[in-house]
Amino acid sequence: MGELKKKKSQFGIVVSNKMDKTIVVQIKNLVRHKLYGKYIKRHLKYMAADPDNLCNIGDKVMIEECRPLSKNKRWRLREITEKAV
Numbered sequence: 001m002g003e004l005k006k007k008k009s010q011f012g013i014v015v016s017n018k019m020d021k022t023i024v025v026q027i028k029n030l031v032r033h034k035l036y037g038k039y040i041k042r043h044l045k046y047m048a049a050d051p052d053n054l055c056n057i058g059d060k061v062m063i064e065e066c067r068p069l070s071k072n073k074r075w076r077l078r079e080i081t082e083k084a085v
Helices: none
Strands: 009-016 022-032 039-049 060-065 073-082
Touching (some): 009 039, 022 060
């Protein structure tokens, strides 16, 4: 039998919830420039499944990797860590 792989999970902020059962999460991170050593801000946006439409814009959430759910959705909402004010 094959071993189960641990799913990747990331923290981010919800930037859009206009779609039904889907949210867009922005992940920010700092990357160090190889030559100059300066830190550069980078961000990625992921579409994640939110089947109960619980999230609002500005919520801090944890998403985890899953099987492809649609053309662009490969992440699933795991938990809402902090609600927006």
